[in-house]
Amino acid sequence: MTVFYKKLNELPKEMSGFIHMAGALADEMGINAYVVGGFVRDIFLGVKNFDVDLVVEGDGIAFASECARELDLKLVSHKRFGTATLHGLRGFKVDIASARREIYEKPAALPVVFKGHIKDDLFRRDFTVNAMAISINKHRFGQLVDFYDGHSDLKTGVIRALHANSFIDDPTRILRAVRFEQRFDFKIDKATLSWIKSAVRRKMLHKVQKHRLRDELILMFKESLPLKSLRRLWGLAGFSYIAPSLRFQKEWQRFFEEAAKKAGWFEEHFSHKRHLEPYVMYMSLFFYPLAHKELSQAMRDFAFHKGESSRILSFRENFTRVEKELSKKNVRGSVVYRIFEPLSYEVALLSAALSKSVLVLKRAQDFLFVYNGQRIHVKGEDLKRLGVKPGPHFKNILDELLYAKIDGEVKDKEEELALAQKLIQK
Numbered sequence: 001m002t003v004f005y006k007k008l009n010e011l012p013k014e015m016s017g018f019i020h021m022a023g024a025l026a027d028e029m030g031i032n033a034y035v036v037g038g039f040v041r042d043i044f045l046g047v048k049n050f051d052v053d054l055v056v057e058g059d060g061i062a063f064a065s066e067c068a069r070e071l072d073l074k075l076v077s078h079k080r081f082g083t084a085t086l087h088g089l090r091g092f093k094v095d096i097a098s099a100r101r102e103i104y105e106k107p108a109a110l111p112v113v114f115k116g117h118i119k120d121d122l123f124r125r126d127f128t129v130n131a132m133a134i135s136i137n138k139h140r141f142g143q144l145v146d147f148y149d150g151h152s153d154l155k156t157g158v159i160r161a162l163h164a165n166s167f168i169d170d171p172t173r174i175l176r177a178v179r180f181e182q183r184f185d186f187k188i189d190k191a192t193l194s195w196i197k198s199a200v201r202r203k204m205l206h207k208v209q210k211h212r213l214r215d216e217l218i219l220m221f222k223e224s225l226p227l228k229s230l231r232r233l234w235g236l237a238g239f240s241y242i243a244p245s246l247r248f249q250k251e252w253q254r255f256f257e258e259a260a261k262k263a264g265w266f267e268e269h270f271s272h273k274r275h276l277e278p279y280v281m282y283m284s285l286f287f288y289p290l291a292h293k294e295l296s297q298a299m300r301d302f303a304f305h306k307g308e309s310s311r312i313l314s315f316r317e318n319f320t321r322v323e324k325e326l327s328k329k330n331v332r333g334s335v336v337y338r339i340f341e342p343l344s345y346e347v348a349l350l351s352a353a354l355s356k357s358v359l360v361l362k363r364a365q366d367f368l369f370v371y372n373g374q375r376i377h378v379k380g381e382d383l384k385r386l387g388v389k390p391g392p393h394f395k396n397i398l399d400e401l402l403y404a405k406i407d408g409e410v411k412d413k414e415e416e417l418a419l420a421q422k423l424i425q426k
Protein backbone atom coordinates (compact mmCIF):
# COMPACT_ATOMS: atom_id res chain seq x y z
CA MET A 1 0.00 0.00 0.00
CA THR A 2 1.52 3.35 -1.02
CA VAL A 3 1.64 6.31 1.30
CA PHE A 4 -0.68 8.12 -1.13
CA TYR A 5 -3.20 5.29 -0.93
CA LYS A 6 -3.26 5.89 2.79
CA LYS A 7 -3.60 9.63 2.35
CA LEU A 8 -6.63 9.22 0.07
CA ASN A 9 -8.22 6.92 2.61
CA GLU A 10 -7.56 9.38 5.40
CA LEU A 11 -9.70 12.05 3.73
CA PRO A 12 -13.17 12.67 5.19
CA LYS A 13 -15.21 9.47 4.78
CA GLU A 14 -17.66 10.83 2.21
CA MET A 15 -14.87 12.29 0.11
CA SER A 16 -12.75 9.19 0.11
CA GLY A 17 -15.88 7.09 -0.57
CA PHE A 18 -16.64 9.26 -3.57
CA ILE A 19 -13.08 8.92 -4.91
CA HIS A 20 -13.24 5.11 -4.66
CA MET A 21 -16.60 5.10 -6.41
CA ALA A 22 -15.28 7.38 -9.20
CA GLY A 23 -12.26 5.07 -9.65
CA ALA A 24 -14.52 2.02 -9.95
CA LEU A 25 -16.68 3.83 -12.48
CA ALA A 26 -13.61 4.79 -14.51
CA ASP A 27 -12.64 1.09 -14.52
CA GLU A 28 -16.07 0.16 -15.85
CA MET A 29 -15.77 2.79 -18.57
CA GLY A 30 -12.24 1.68 -19.39
CA ILE A 31 -10.62 5.06 -18.80
CA ASN A 32 -7.87 6.38 -16.52
CA ALA A 33 -8.94 8.78 -13.79
CA TYR A 34 -6.92 10.93 -11.40
CA VAL A 35 -7.31 13.49 -8.65
CA VAL A 36 -5.12 16.45 -9.60
CA GLY A 37 -3.85 19.97 -8.96
CA GLY A 38 -4.32 21.96 -5.75
CA PHE A 39 -6.28 19.08 -4.24
CA VAL A 40 -3.26 16.77 -4.45
CA ARG A 41 -0.92 19.52 -3.22
CA ASP A 42 -3.11 20.08 -0.18
CA ILE A 43 -3.33 16.35 0.61
CA PHE A 44 0.46 16.34 1.01
CA LEU A 45 0.48 19.54 3.01
CA GLY A 46 -2.26 18.25 5.29
CA VAL A 47 -4.42 21.26 4.39
CA LYS A 48 -8.19 20.81 4.15
CA ASN A 49 -9.47 21.29 0.61
CA PHE A 50 -13.10 20.81 -0.29
CA ASP A 51 -12.68 21.27 -4.03
CA VAL A 52 -11.90 17.88 -5.53
CA ASP A 53 -10.45 18.12 -9.05
CA LEU A 54 -10.67 15.01 -11.20
CA VAL A 55 -9.16 14.51 -14.64
CA VAL A 56 -9.94 11.58 -16.91
CA GLU A 57 -8.14 10.48 -20.04
CA GLY A 58 -11.34 10.43 -22.05
CA ASP A 59 -14.63 12.25 -22.17
CA GLY A 60 -14.86 14.19 -18.89
CA ILE A 61 -18.49 15.18 -19.35
CA ALA A 62 -19.63 11.63 -20.11
CA PHE A 63 -17.73 10.42 -17.04
CA ALA A 64 -19.24 13.18 -14.90
CA SER A 65 -22.74 12.26 -16.13
CA GLU A 66 -22.17 8.66 -15.03
CA CYS A 67 -21.00 9.83 -11.59
CA ALA A 68 -24.07 12.07 -11.32
CA ARG A 69 -26.37 9.21 -12.32
CA GLU A 70 -24.75 6.74 -9.93
CA LEU A 71 -24.99 9.09 -6.94
CA ASP A 72 -28.07 11.05 -7.96
CA LEU A 73 -26.21 14.38 -8.05
CA LYS A 74 -26.74 17.61 -9.91
CA LEU A 75 -24.43 18.10 -12.87
CA VAL A 76 -23.46 21.41 -14.47
CA SER A 77 -21.39 20.93 -17.59
CA HIS A 78 -19.42 23.36 -19.76
CA LYS A 79 -19.24 21.73 -23.18
CA ARG A 80 -16.79 24.27 -24.59
CA PHE A 81 -14.15 23.35 -22.02
CA GLY A 82 -15.09 19.68 -21.66
CA THR A 83 -15.57 20.21 -17.93
CA ALA A 84 -18.36 19.53 -15.46
CA THR A 85 -19.12 20.17 -11.81
CA LEU A 86 -20.97 17.82 -9.48
CA HIS A 87 -23.11 19.46 -6.83
CA GLY A 88 -24.95 17.86 -3.96
CA LEU A 89 -22.12 16.01 -2.25
CA ARG A 90 -22.00 16.59 1.46
CA GLY A 91 -19.40 19.26 2.29
CA PHE A 92 -17.40 19.20 -0.93
CA LYS A 93 -17.59 19.92 -4.64
CA VAL A 94 -16.15 17.95 -7.53
CA ASP A 95 -14.86 19.37 -10.82
CA ILE A 96 -14.23 16.90 -13.60
CA ALA A 97 -12.26 17.61 -16.77
CA SER A 98 -10.95 15.75 -19.79
CA ALA A 99 -7.16 15.58 -19.82
CA ARG A 100 -6.07 18.27 -22.25
CA ARG A 101 -3.16 19.83 -24.01
CA GLU A 102 -3.14 23.57 -24.41
CA ILE A 103 -1.48 25.72 -27.02
CA TYR A 104 -1.18 29.44 -26.48
CA GLU A 105 -1.35 30.98 -29.93
CA LYS A 106 -1.27 34.52 -28.60
CA PRO A 107 0.39 35.65 -25.37
CA ALA A 108 -2.00 36.39 -22.50
CA ALA A 109 -5.02 35.10 -24.44
CA LEU A 110 -6.99 31.95 -23.75
CA PRO A 111 -5.36 28.82 -25.16
CA VAL A 112 -6.55 26.45 -27.87
CA VAL A 113 -7.39 23.14 -26.25
CA PHE A 114 -6.88 19.57 -27.52
CA LYS A 115 -7.62 16.19 -25.96
CA GLY A 116 -4.49 14.87 -24.32
CA HIS A 117 -2.93 12.51 -21.79
CA ILE A 118 -2.39 13.16 -18.12
CA LYS A 119 1.21 14.20 -18.82
CA ASP A 120 -0.01 16.98 -21.16
CA ASP A 121 -2.65 17.98 -18.68
CA LEU A 122 -0.11 18.35 -15.90
CA PHE A 123 2.31 20.21 -18.16
CA ARG A 124 -0.26 22.92 -18.95
CA ARG A 125 -0.44 23.84 -15.27
CA ASP A 126 1.10 26.75 -13.39
CA PHE A 127 3.61 25.28 -10.91
CA THR A 128 5.16 21.91 -10.23
CA VAL A 129 3.47 21.73 -6.83
CA ASN A 130 0.11 22.06 -8.60
CA ALA A 131 1.05 19.65 -11.37
CA MET A 132 0.77 16.29 -9.62
CA ALA A 133 -1.92 13.67 -9.94
CA ILE A 134 -2.88 10.52 -8.04
CA SER A 135 -4.46 7.59 -9.89
CA ILE A 136 -7.82 6.46 -8.60
CA ASN A 137 -8.47 3.40 -10.83
CA LYS A 138 -8.68 0.35 -8.65
CA HIS A 139 -5.50 -1.46 -9.75
CA ARG A 140 -3.42 1.75 -9.42
CA PHE A 141 -5.31 3.48 -6.62
CA GLY A 142 -2.99 5.88 -4.80
CA GLN A 143 -0.15 5.87 -7.35
CA LEU A 144 1.48 9.28 -7.60
CA VAL A 145 1.93 10.75 -11.09
CA ASP A 146 4.64 13.37 -10.78
CA PHE A 147 6.47 14.05 -14.05
CA TYR A 148 7.76 17.46 -12.96
CA ASP A 149 9.08 16.79 -9.44
CA GLY A 150 6.27 18.57 -7.66
CA HIS A 151 6.59 16.34 -4.63
CA SER A 152 10.19 17.27 -4.12
CA ASP A 153 9.40 21.00 -4.55
CA LEU A 154 6.63 20.64 -2.05
CA LYS A 155 9.04 19.13 0.46
CA THR A 156 11.64 21.87 -0.01
CA GLY A 157 9.07 24.66 -0.31
CA VAL A 158 9.68 25.85 -3.86
CA ILE A 159 7.30 27.50 -6.31
CA ARG A 160 8.60 26.54 -9.74
CA ALA A 161 6.93 27.17 -13.09
CA LEU A 162 7.08 24.37 -15.63
CA HIS A 163 8.60 26.29 -18.51
CA ALA A 164 9.99 29.69 -19.49
CA ASN A 165 6.84 30.80 -21.31
CA SER A 166 4.48 30.12 -18.45
CA PHE A 167 4.01 33.79 -17.48
CA ILE A 168 3.84 34.96 -21.08
CA ASP A 169 1.07 32.45 -21.80
CA ASP A 170 -0.78 33.32 -18.63
CA PRO A 171 0.44 36.43 -16.79
CA THR A 172 -2.11 35.95 -13.99
CA ARG A 173 0.28 33.23 -12.82
CA ILE A 174 2.53 36.01 -11.54
CA LEU A 175 -0.11 36.77 -8.92
CA ARG A 176 -0.59 33.08 -8.28
CA ALA A 177 3.15 32.52 -7.75
CA VAL A 178 3.19 35.29 -5.17
CA ARG A 179 0.01 34.08 -3.51
CA PHE A 180 1.18 30.46 -3.10
CA GLU A 181 4.66 31.56 -2.05
CA GLN A 182 3.25 33.72 0.72
CA ARG A 183 0.47 31.34 1.73
CA PHE A 184 2.77 28.39 2.27
CA ASP A 185 5.86 30.36 3.20
CA PHE A 186 7.66 28.89 0.19
CA LYS A 187 10.21 30.56 -2.09
CA ILE A 188 9.81 31.26 -5.79
CA ASP A 189 12.65 29.46 -7.56
CA LYS A 190 15.41 31.51 -9.21
CA ALA A 191 14.68 30.67 -12.84
CA THR A 192 10.97 31.18 -12.23
CA LEU A 193 11.72 34.61 -10.77
CA SER A 194 13.65 35.55 -13.86
CA TRP A 195 10.75 34.40 -16.09
CA ILE A 196 8.39 36.52 -14.00
CA LYS A 197 10.66 39.55 -14.34
CA SER A 198 10.91 39.08 -18.06
CA ALA A 199 7.10 38.88 -18.40
CA VAL A 200 6.82 42.03 -16.29
CA ARG A 201 9.34 43.84 -18.51
CA ARG A 202 7.24 42.87 -21.50
CA LYS A 203 4.22 44.39 -19.71
CA MET A 204 2.29 41.13 -19.94
CA LEU A 205 0.14 42.06 -16.95
CA HIS A 206 -1.15 45.05 -18.93
CA LYS A 207 -2.20 42.73 -21.74
CA VAL A 208 -4.17 40.11 -19.88
CA GLN A 209 -7.96 40.38 -19.73
CA LYS A 210 -8.88 42.53 -16.76
CA HIS A 211 -11.52 40.20 -15.36
CA ARG A 212 -8.95 37.41 -15.10
CA LEU A 213 -6.62 39.71 -13.23
CA ARG A 214 -9.51 40.78 -11.02
CA ASP A 215 -10.32 37.20 -10.06
CA GLU A 216 -6.71 36.55 -9.06
CA LEU A 217 -6.54 39.83 -7.14
CA ILE A 218 -9.66 38.93 -5.19
CA LEU A 219 -8.15 35.56 -4.30
CA MET A 220 -5.08 37.38 -3.03
CA PHE A 221 -7.22 39.60 -0.79
CA LYS A 222 -9.01 36.53 0.52
CA GLU A 223 -5.75 35.03 1.82
CA SER A 224 -5.30 35.30 5.57
CA LEU A 225 -2.38 37.77 5.29
CA PRO A 226 -2.90 39.61 2.01
CA LEU A 227 -0.41 42.36 2.76
CA LYS A 228 2.51 39.93 2.52
CA SER A 229 1.48 39.10 -1.03
CA LEU A 230 0.88 42.73 -1.93
CA ARG A 231 4.36 43.68 -0.74
CA ARG A 232 5.93 40.89 -2.74
CA LEU A 233 3.85 41.69 -5.82
CA TRP A 234 4.80 45.36 -5.55
CA GLY A 235 8.48 44.37 -5.49
CA LEU A 236 8.15 42.09 -8.49
CA ALA A 237 5.64 43.80 -10.74
CA GLY A 238 4.41 47.07 -9.23
CA PHE A 239 0.71 47.89 -9.53
CA SER A 240 0.56 50.02 -12.69
CA TYR A 241 -1.52 47.39 -14.52
CA ILE A 242 -4.17 47.90 -11.83
CA ALA A 243 -4.10 51.71 -11.73
CA PRO A 244 -1.27 53.91 -13.05
CA SER A 245 -0.77 55.95 -9.90
CA LEU A 246 -1.13 53.13 -7.38
CA ARG A 247 1.90 52.66 -5.11
CA PHE A 248 2.66 50.49 -2.08
CA GLN A 249 1.92 52.59 1.02
CA LYS A 250 4.07 52.39 4.14
CA GLU A 251 1.00 52.91 6.33
CA TRP A 252 -0.64 49.78 4.96
CA GLN A 253 1.22 47.69 7.52
CA ARG A 254 -0.61 49.41 10.38
CA PHE A 255 -3.87 49.81 8.48
CA PHE A 256 -4.10 46.15 7.50
CA GLU A 257 -3.28 45.07 11.04
CA GLU A 258 -5.94 47.36 12.48
CA ALA A 259 -8.48 46.20 9.90
CA ALA A 260 -7.75 42.55 10.75
CA LYS A 261 -8.17 43.27 14.46
CA LYS A 262 -11.50 44.99 13.92
CA ALA A 263 -12.70 42.19 11.66
CA GLY A 264 -11.75 39.65 14.36
CA TRP A 265 -13.55 41.71 16.99
CA PHE A 266 -16.67 41.87 14.82
CA GLU A 267 -16.64 38.11 14.25
CA GLU A 268 -16.35 37.56 17.97
CA HIS A 269 -19.35 39.72 18.87
CA PHE A 270 -21.58 39.97 15.84
CA SER A 271 -21.09 36.96 13.60
CA HIS A 272 -24.82 36.26 14.10
CA LYS A 273 -25.72 39.63 12.50
CA ARG A 274 -24.09 39.17 9.17
CA HIS A 275 -21.16 37.37 7.66
CA LEU A 276 -18.39 39.96 7.41
CA GLU A 277 -16.16 40.04 4.33
CA PRO A 278 -12.72 41.21 5.51
CA TYR A 279 -11.33 40.91 1.99
CA VAL A 280 -13.54 43.85 0.98
CA MET A 281 -12.00 45.86 3.82
CA TYR A 282 -8.51 45.05 2.53
CA MET A 283 -9.50 45.92 -1.03
CA SER A 284 -10.95 49.21 0.17
CA LEU A 285 -7.64 50.01 1.85
CA PHE A 286 -5.70 49.03 -1.23
CA PHE A 287 -7.67 51.30 -3.54
CA TYR A 288 -8.07 54.19 -1.08
CA PRO A 289 -4.99 56.16 -2.23
CA LEU A 290 -6.50 56.61 -5.70
CA ALA A 291 -8.25 59.82 -6.64
CA HIS A 292 -11.97 59.33 -7.07
CA LYS A 293 -11.85 59.45 -10.85
CA GLU A 294 -9.07 56.89 -11.15
CA LEU A 295 -10.78 54.67 -8.63
CA SER A 296 -14.08 54.73 -10.51
CA GLN A 297 -12.19 53.95 -13.69
CA ALA A 298 -10.47 50.95 -12.05
CA MET A 299 -13.81 49.67 -10.72
CA ARG A 300 -15.26 49.86 -14.24
CA ASP A 301 -12.22 48.36 -15.98
CA PHE A 302 -12.07 45.40 -13.66
CA ALA A 303 -15.84 45.00 -13.51
CA PHE A 304 -15.79 44.21 -9.83
CA HIS A 305 -19.07 42.84 -8.59
CA LYS A 306 -21.46 45.53 -7.45
CA GLY A 307 -21.24 44.40 -3.84
CA GLU A 308 -17.47 44.84 -3.90
CA SER A 309 -17.16 48.07 -5.88
CA SER A 310 -19.95 49.82 -4.00
CA ARG A 311 -18.22 49.23 -0.65
CA ILE A 312 -14.78 50.16 -2.00
CA LEU A 313 -16.18 53.42 -3.40
CA SER A 314 -18.24 54.05 -0.30
CA PHE A 315 -15.16 53.89 1.91
CA ARG A 316 -13.31 56.28 -0.42
CA GLU A 317 -16.24 58.69 -0.40
CA ASN A 318 -17.18 58.56 3.28
CA PHE A 319 -14.10 57.99 5.40
CA THR A 320 -13.01 61.63 5.70
CA ARG A 321 -16.53 62.75 6.55
CA VAL A 322 -17.08 59.96 9.09
CA GLU A 323 -13.74 60.77 10.70
CA LYS A 324 -14.50 64.50 10.84
CA GLU A 325 -18.05 64.21 12.17
CA LEU A 326 -17.45 61.48 14.69
CA SER A 327 -14.22 62.70 16.22
CA LYS A 328 -16.04 65.79 17.53
CA LYS A 329 -17.00 65.96 21.18
CA ASN A 330 -20.64 65.66 22.27
CA VAL A 331 -22.12 63.95 19.27
CA ARG A 332 -25.68 62.72 19.81
CA GLY A 333 -26.40 59.01 19.47
CA SER A 334 -28.87 59.70 16.69
CA VAL A 335 -26.15 61.47 14.70
CA VAL A 336 -23.85 58.47 15.13
CA TYR A 337 -26.69 56.24 14.00
CA ARG A 338 -27.43 58.35 10.91
CA ILE A 339 -23.80 58.34 9.88
CA PHE A 340 -23.18 54.61 10.29
CA GLU A 341 -26.56 53.21 9.34
CA PRO A 342 -26.28 53.70 5.56
CA LEU A 343 -22.75 52.26 5.51
CA SER A 344 -21.88 48.59 5.29
CA TYR A 345 -20.30 46.95 8.34
CA GLU A 346 -17.04 46.68 6.40
CA VAL A 347 -16.93 50.43 5.75
CA ALA A 348 -17.99 51.30 9.29
CA LEU A 349 -15.37 49.03 10.85
CA LEU A 350 -12.63 50.21 8.55
CA SER A 351 -13.41 53.83 9.37
CA ALA A 352 -13.12 52.99 13.05
CA ALA A 353 -9.90 51.07 12.43
CA LEU A 354 -8.21 53.91 10.58
CA SER A 355 -9.44 56.88 12.50
CA LYS A 356 -6.89 58.84 14.51
CA SER A 357 -9.54 59.50 17.14
CA VAL A 358 -10.58 56.81 19.60
CA LEU A 359 -13.97 58.49 19.67
CA VAL A 360 -14.77 57.09 16.24
CA LEU A 361 -14.07 53.57 17.45
CA LYS A 362 -16.13 54.09 20.57
CA ARG A 363 -19.02 55.38 18.46
CA ALA A 364 -18.78 52.47 16.05
CA GLN A 365 -19.06 50.19 19.08
CA ASP A 366 -22.08 52.13 20.40
CA PHE A 367 -23.67 51.84 16.99
CA LEU A 368 -23.14 48.09 16.74
CA PHE A 369 -23.92 47.20 20.34
CA VAL A 370 -26.79 49.60 21.03
CA TYR A 371 -28.25 51.83 18.32
CA ASN A 372 -28.28 49.35 15.49
CA GLY A 373 -30.80 47.10 17.19
CA GLN A 374 -33.12 49.83 18.48
CA ARG A 375 -36.80 49.57 17.56
CA ILE A 376 -39.70 51.90 18.29
CA HIS A 377 -43.15 50.83 19.48
CA VAL A 378 -45.16 53.05 17.13
CA LYS A 379 -46.04 51.37 13.85
CA GLY A 380 -47.40 52.67 10.56
CA GLU A 381 -50.88 51.64 11.68
CA ASP A 382 -50.63 54.00 14.66
CA LEU A 383 -49.72 56.89 12.37
CA LYS A 384 -52.67 56.09 10.09
CA ARG A 385 -54.92 56.23 13.10
CA LEU A 386 -53.50 59.67 13.86
CA GLY A 387 -54.55 60.74 10.36
CA VAL A 388 -51.20 60.60 8.54
CA LYS A 389 -51.52 59.51 4.92
CA PRO A 390 -48.94 56.96 3.69
CA GLY A 391 -46.10 58.73 1.84
CA PRO A 392 -42.58 60.08 2.47
CA HIS A 393 -43.86 61.97 5.49
CA PHE A 394 -44.70 58.64 7.08
CA LYS A 395 -41.12 57.42 7.01
CA ASN A 396 -39.79 60.79 8.19
CA ILE A 397 -41.94 60.65 11.31
CA LEU A 398 -40.94 57.06 12.08
CA ASP A 399 -37.27 58.01 11.60
CA GLU A 400 -37.62 61.00 13.91
CA LEU A 401 -39.19 58.77 16.56
CA LEU A 402 -36.30 56.34 16.30
CA TYR A 403 -33.73 59.16 16.63
CA ALA A 404 -35.60 60.45 19.69
CA LYS A 405 -35.55 56.96 21.18
CA ILE A 406 -31.80 56.61 20.54
CA ASP A 407 -31.22 60.00 22.21
CA GLY A 408 -33.31 58.93 25.22
CA GLU A 409 -36.01 61.56 24.59
CA VAL A 410 -38.87 59.07 24.47
CA LYS A 411 -39.08 55.95 26.60
CA ASP A 412 -42.33 54.18 25.86
CA LYS A 413 -45.15 54.03 23.33
CA GLU A 414 -47.09 56.81 25.02
CA GLU A 415 -44.19 59.23 24.75
CA GLU A 416 -43.59 58.16 21.17
CA LEU A 417 -47.23 58.85 20.26
CA ALA A 418 -47.10 62.25 21.93
CA LEU A 419 -43.99 63.15 19.94
CA ALA A 420 -45.60 61.78 16.75
CA GLN A 421 -48.54 64.11 17.27
CA LYS A 422 -46.20 67.09 17.69
CA LEU A 423 -44.35 66.14 14.50
CA ILE A 424 -47.64 65.79 12.59
CA GLN A 425 -48.69 69.25 13.62
CA LYS A 426 -45.38 70.76 12.45
Ligand code: CTP
Nearest residue numbers: 037038039124125126127130131170172173176
Ligand atom coordinates in the same frame (compact mmCIF):
# COMPACT_ATOMS: atom_id res chain seq x y z
N1 CTP B 1 -4.19 26.38 -12.85
C1 CTP B 1 -3.18 26.79 -13.68
N2 CTP B 1 -3.08 28.10 -14.10
C2 CTP B 1 -4.01 29.02 -13.67
C3 CTP B 1 -5.05 28.61 -12.82
C4 CTP B 1 -5.11 27.28 -12.43
O1 CTP B 1 -2.35 25.99 -14.06
N3 CTP B 1 -3.91 30.27 -14.07
C5 CTP B 1 -4.26 24.94 -12.46
C6 CTP B 1 -3.37 24.56 -11.29
O2 CTP B 1 -2.93 23.26 -11.49
C7 CTP B 1 -4.32 24.59 -10.12
C8 CTP B 1 -5.62 24.09 -10.75
O3 CTP B 1 -5.58 24.61 -12.09
O4 CTP B 1 -3.90 23.74 -9.09
C9 CTP B 1 -6.87 24.55 -10.05
O5 CTP B 1 -6.94 25.97 -10.02
P1 CTP B 1 -7.45 26.76 -8.75
O6 CTP B 1 -8.67 26.11 -8.23
O7 CTP B 1 -7.47 28.20 -9.08
O8 CTP B 1 -6.20 26.58 -7.81
P2 CTP B 1 -5.83 25.74 -6.55
O9 CTP B 1 -4.44 25.24 -6.81
O10 CTP B 1 -6.84 24.73 -6.20
O11 CTP B 1 -5.68 26.91 -5.50
P3 CTP B 1 -6.48 27.32 -4.20
O12 CTP B 1 -5.86 26.48 -3.11
O13 CTP B 1 -6.16 28.77 -4.03
O14 CTP B 1 -7.93 27.04 -4.44
